[in-house]
Amino acid sequence: xxxxxxxxxxxxxxxxxxxxxxxxxxxxxxxxxxxxxxxxxxxxxxxxxxxxxxxxxxxxxxxxxxxxxxxxxxxxxxxxxxxxxxxxxxxxxxxxxxxxxxxxxxxxxxxxxxxxxxxxxxxxxxxxxxxxxxxxxxxxxxxxxxxxxxxxxxxxxxxxxxxxxxxxxxxxxxxxxxxxxxxxxxxxxxxxxxxxxxxxxxxxxxxxxxxxxxxxxxxxx
Amino acid sequence: xxxxxxxxxxxxxxxxxxxxxxxxxxxxxxxxxxxxxxxxxxxxxxxxxxxxxxxxxxxxxxxxxxxxxxxxxxxxxxxxxxxxxxxxxxxxxxxxxxxxxxxxxxxxxxxxxxxxxxxxxxxxxxxxxxxxxxxxxxxxxxxxxxxxxxxxxxxxxxxxxxxxxxxxxxxxxxxxxxxxxxxxxxxxxxxxxxxxxxxxxxxxxxxxxxxxxxxxxxxxxxxxxxxxxxxxxxxxxxxxxxxxxxxxxxxxxxxxxxxxxxxxxxxxxxxxxxxxxxxxxxx
Amino acid sequence: xxxxxxxxxxxxxxxxxxxxxxxxxxxxxxxxxxxxxxxxxxxxxxxxxxxxxxxxxxxxxxxxxxxxxxxxxxxxxxxxxxxxxxxxxxxxxxxxxxxxxxxxxxxxxxxxxxxxxxxxxxxxxxxxxxxxxxxxxxxxxxxxxxxxxxxxxxxxxxxxxxxxxxxxxxxxxxxxxxxxxxxxxxxxxxxxxxxxxxxxxxxxxxxxxxxxxxxxxxxxxxxxxxxxxx
Numbered sequence: 134x135x136x137x138x139x140x141x142x143x144x145x146x147x148x149x150x151x152x153x154x155x156x157x158x159x160x161x162x163x164x165x166x167x168x169x170x171x172x173x174x175x176x177x178x179x180x181x182x183x184x185x186x187x188x189x190x191x192x193x194x195x196x197x198x199x200x201x202x203x204x205x206x207x208x209x210x211x212x213x214x215x216x217x218x219x220x221x222x223x224x225x226x227x228x229x230x231x232x233x234x235x236x237x238x239x240x241x242x243x244x245x246x247x248x249x250x251x252x253x254x255x256x257x258x259x260x261x262x263x264x265x266x267x268x269x270x271x272x273x274x275x276x277x278x279x280x281x282x283x284x285x286x287x288x289x290x291x292x293x294x295x296x297x298x299x300x301x302x303x304x305x306x307x308x309x310x311x312x313x314x315x316x317x318x319x320x321x322x323x324x325x326x327x328x329x330x331x332x333x334x335x336x337x338x339x340x341x342x343x344x345x346x347x348x349x350x351x352x353x354x
Numbered sequence: 355x356x357x358x359x360x361x362x363x364x365x366x367x368x369x370x371x372x373x374x375x376x377x378x379x380x381x382x383x384x385x386x387x388x389x390x391x392x393x394x395x396x397x398x399x400x401x402x403x404x405x406x407x408x409x410x411x412x413x414x415x416x417x418x419x420x421x422x423x424x425x426x427x428x429x430x431x432x433x434x435x436x437x438x439x440x441x442x443x444x445x446x447x448x449x450x451x452x453x454x455x456x457x458x459x460x461x462x463x464x465x466x467x468x469x470x471x472x473x474x475x476x477x478x479x480x481x482x483x484x485x486x487x488x489x490x491x492x493x494x495x496x497x498x499x500x501x502x503x504x505x506x507x508x509x510x511x512x513x514x515x516x517x518x519x520x521x522x523x524x525x526x527x528x529x530x531x532x533x534x535x536x537x538x539x540x541x542x543x544x545x546x547x548x549x550x551x552x553x554x555x556x557x558x559x560x561x562x563x564x565x566x567x568x569x570x571x572x573x574x575x576x577x578x579x580x581x582x583x584x585x586x587x588x589x590x591x592x593x594x595x596x597x598x599x600x601x602x603x604x605x606x607x608x609x610x611x612x613x614x615x616x617x618x619x620x621x622x623x624x625x626x627x628x629x630x631x632x633x634x635x636x637x
Numbered sequence: 638x639x640x641x642x643x644x645x646x647x648x649x650x651x652x653x654x655x656x657x658x659x660x661x662x663x664x665x666x667x668x669x670x671x672x673x674x675x676x677x678x679x680x681x682x683x684x685x686x687x688x689x690x691x692x693x694x695x696x697x698x699x700x701x702x703x704x705x706x707x708x709x710x711x712x713x714x715x716x717x718x719x720x721x722x723x724x725x726x727x728x729x730x731x732x733x734x735x736x737x738x739x740x741x742x743x744x745x746x747x748x749x750x751x752x753x754x755x756x757x758x759x760x761x762x763x764x765x766x767x768x769x770x771x772x773x774x775x776x777x778x779x780x781x782x783x784x785x786x787x788x789x790x791x792x793x794x795x796x797x798x799x800x801x802x803x804x805x806x807x808x809x810x811x812x813x814x815x816x817x818x819x820x821x822x823x824x825x826x827x828x829x830x831x832x833x834x835x836x837x838x839x840x841x842x843x844x845x846x847x848x849x850x851x852x853x854x855x856x857x858x859x860x861x862x863x864x865x866x867x
Contacts (some may be wrong), residue, residue, distance in 0.1 A: 194817070197838045200821070250367075289709075303714065440828055
């Protein structure tokens with residue numbers, strides 16, 4: 134089996150892909166919550182900044198963003214390592230999409246609940262932390278699951294800024310062996326398998342979130 | 355690279371933020387213990403072997419010169435040919451070892467060393483050369499023919515100079531895409547003779563056009579002179595590398611490296627006889 | 638020089654204005670690729686959605702797996718696969734068509750879900766009523782289902798069209814000269830990426846904002862026409 138010989142190099146690439154994807158999901162989630170909450174709860178200035186960020190990163194293409202950060206930005210003196218560039222841009226990109234999920238979920242928490250919170254003398258931060266977010270979080274999880282898969286798929290674009298991820302390895306092996314069918318099939322299967330694992334992880338997190346929301350804050354006194 | 359290392363790297367890079375401004379010097383390189391070099395994955399000039407190490411005329415000579423300079427390690431990255439100079443200017447690497455032809459246009463952007471190799475042009479075609487091509491001008495004669503070139507490589511200039519239309523050209527991003535392209539999407543692939551020779555070697559479906567007549571531009575047959583490219587502001591680093599290179603060119607080791615990759619005695623001699631200033635001035 | 642337009646790199650502004658005509662030629666390619674890809678996605682997605690509903694479990698399961706596979710693997714690798722593997726089997730499509738096909742395949746996985754959601758939103762009672770009225774399967778779809786689901790799926794489809802437009806730059810890696818491909822090529826020749834890339838980014842931003850505004854109006858207009866969205 135000739136294609137068995139591709140496996141070591143491909144799995145090295147898959148590790149990089151996994152690392153970049155998980156980092157981007159983590160950092161992207163932070164960006165998503167920051168921007169999403171700023172859109173709903175922030176003052177005019179803050180929500181405007183969040184809006185600009187969201188529109189800028191949703192409105193332009195990820196590949197354009199990657200190339201811009203990788204080739205263009207250094208010319209004005211701002212430069213990161215390739216891997217950091219890849220993670221940063223991917224995070225900001227999916228974070229912008231995530232912020233829309235956060236915003237939508239927060240806004241779906243009913244007005245009555247906000248009124249009830251006010252009646253209980255909850256501050257804005259308390260309301261957000263103890264009333265809105267726990268409910269919204271449950272709401273967000275399925276969409277976040279899809280976004281996580283999207284992140285994994287989009288991570289393949291970092292191969293184009295010379296990061297040796299799974300796609301990059303596939304390209305190099307094909308360049309040497311010229312066995313396009315074998316290499317790309319194996320790569321597709323690799324991504325599919327990673328997607329399934331990622332789906333499983335997101336389901337687990339979703340279950341944890343649900344459980345957390347069902348028994349809210351026993352410790353809160 | 356394990357995940358923790360990626361996370362660590364990105365944390366450091368994010369924390370560091372702005373890249374260090376100013377020129378990179380030989381001392382900087384020695385202090386940090388390694389230098390960053392780029393290749394374009396073009397056999398035999400520069401390419402990455404499957405174990406991740408670099409090989410080819412550019413990398414082999416570069417490694418030898420770096421050793422003489424006392425630089426312990428070279429960090430190689432493979433990047434599409436067209437992005438070598440933009441990447442260099444963006445400080446993605448400290449120099450380029452891809453045997454890029456020293457042309458006046460490129461000299462405006464980067465600072466070349468003295469030539470490291472010299473080579474002519476070539477054509478890769480389907481087995482049996484069904485379109486009977488013998489030189490670039492043959493492609494210009496039939497507008498229905500398609501020719502592939504690597505985006506950013508200077509072969510396009512020679513094609514244009516002999517009258518090939520833009521609509522006839524298919525730009526590919528890597529030399530390795532040429533085989534698939536010539537078998538399906540293009541009638542020929544225009545590259546340097548050594549590139550074409552190494553691609554054709556052992557392939558049943560394609561062949562190198564022979565005899566091939568070098569394109570004539572401005573009354574002179576074309577010949578390329580490949581060198582190492584540095585950022586203009588890194589003059590000290592370039593000069594140090596250049597001095598060591600000129601010294602190394604006199605050695606037997608140098609001739610052995612170039613010989614391994616198929617360069618003839620005459621080509622080696624031709625490279626040593628030309629001056630980088632003249633090439634940059636278009637002479 | 639490209640497409641007969643010479644660039645002028647003296648200032649960023651003169652550079653931008655001199656390459657704008659070239660980039661706009663790329664924009665037409667971008668839009669054509671998205672349009673072709675979307676047409677494929679609309680048709681193929683419907684086929685997948687109907688096959689998913691097949692009474693034969695073998696068919697519906699295979700379809701489900703194919704759709705899942707298409708949805709969970711990167712467009713870039715699918716594109717490479719189509720571009721480099723199909724010619725090995727004697728199918729050599731021009732780069733543009735290969736790109737449109739890849740976009741269409743990837744998005745057919747999404748559109749099939751939209752169709753499925755739309756079809757399933759038609760109440761069971763109506764299917765039963767259609768059967769009771771002796772309507773054929775074709776009649777049921779044509780007269781009962783389609784008129785109801787079209788307005789329901791329009792906004793989602795619109796969103797996917799916008800998303801697809803933003804993914805067309807990926808096609809540049811297989812030599813399609815859309816906006817990104819041209820910007821790269823200009824960058825490679827002038828050795829200056831900042832202006833062409835920024836220009837492409839701005840055009841995408843403008844395009845997306847216009848499309849979003851249009852979608853917003855569509856969404857607002859639909860319920861007024863008496864069609865419930867949920």
